Amino acid sequence: MDEPDMFVLYIHADPGPRRVIQARFRRMLDGRRPANFDIAFEWPRGDEGVSRLEGWIAQKRASHKNARLVIVIDTVEHVLEKPKGNAYEQAVAAYSPWARLAHGQVGVSLVLVTHTTKASWDDVFDSIQGSTGAQGVVDTIAVFQRQAGKDGLAELCLRGRELAETRVNFRFGSEEGRWLKEDMGDTPMQPSVQRQMAVDAIRHFGQFARRPSAQEIHARMQEHAGYKGTASTVRTLLRRVVDDPNSGVCWERGSGYYMAGSPTPPIDNVDSEDREIRSASTLSTLSAEQQLET
Structure with a gap:
């Protein structure tokens, strides 16, 4: 967060208590809010939401031409339109405007957060909530899950168009109040x-x-x-x-x-x-x- 040309926008679209999220960020950021970190608690759906995001990007680029921008939407279901069609077609249509925004901008990373189901799956990526249509639109899929029977340990499973399936290990830092990457080396995932x-x-x-x-x-x-x-x-x-x-x-x-x-x-x-x-x-x-x- 101390890099001068990097800006982060966190959109907490989930209609939960704001004070909980604010307290969590204060702890993670040692009680200070960096100038290059913005947070929003309400955001419009669909094309209107994409248009507002384009405005935020243009504003940052006006003052920092080579700015690198990271946008996190948590959770994405609260900013998606609900078009007609079957579940797969609906997912593709709902996610596509956001994907086009990311693809049309250089130096912009768009992270769309959703949930996983509680069911047990042979393939960890099958646990992602909703239709597989969404997974066909995005470039990279990441599933963060706690390791069963291992308190304070978790793994991040990654799959992408230009990324081999990889598993990254994390542990929870009690003092830091956040998950920390373990220096164990990333391991390739076996196909389900x-x-x-x-x-x-x-x-x-x-x-x-x-x-x-x-x-x-x-x-x-x-x-x-x-x-x-x-x-x-x-x-x-x-x-x-x-x-x-x-x-x-x-x-x-x-x-x-x-x-x-x-x-x-x-x-x-x-x-x-x-x-x-x-x-x-x-x-x-x-x-x-x-x-x-x-």
Whole structure:
């Protein structure tokens, strides 16, 4: 907070007691409020909220041309519009204006805070409240959770478009009144069992130059991996797999089929001789990948 060209705006959009938040910040900041730290307790929703945020950014840039700006909205549900459509479409439409704001500004980091569910999940990122549509819009996802059975310890799980899945360890500093990063080194996260099932199923079909549908992937997971989830759950799982840049899986828009690697024209649309060449090439590539993995 002592860096002259960095400014932080914390928007406490959750309609809770202000005095609790104010007391928490006083403790964290040793009773002093830095000049480059702003806090707001009310903020409009949707486009109006984005417009006001653009005004705050312009104000800071007017006095500090190269300012680095960090904006935290806690919790984001209180500034999102509620558009029409199914849950996935609603989430994409609600988060997109805020994502465009961050993408259109250099040196601006926008942190949108939400909650996790209390249910137990194989994949920690599945615990995030709401539709997976939101996760497809943002660049980086972070889940902060206490470590079970370890008092005062927690971990931050990270996943992003340009970030390998990573786990960072924290401990709570009683004197400081905040969580402190442990000097234990960051550790890569292993893919969840369920997501690995889905990727393995897609690769299986890829060996035969086939592009499976969600239904075929679900059937394969049930038959060969003992998967107990529903077809609807698999579709949600596949969205997460496709959104993960490290999964090596893509989805062909329009056809609805999945494949490992980059999209290419369907094999059924080429002549028989070219089909044989393409099939051999696909098998060779997958075989090489499998050899590397083993």
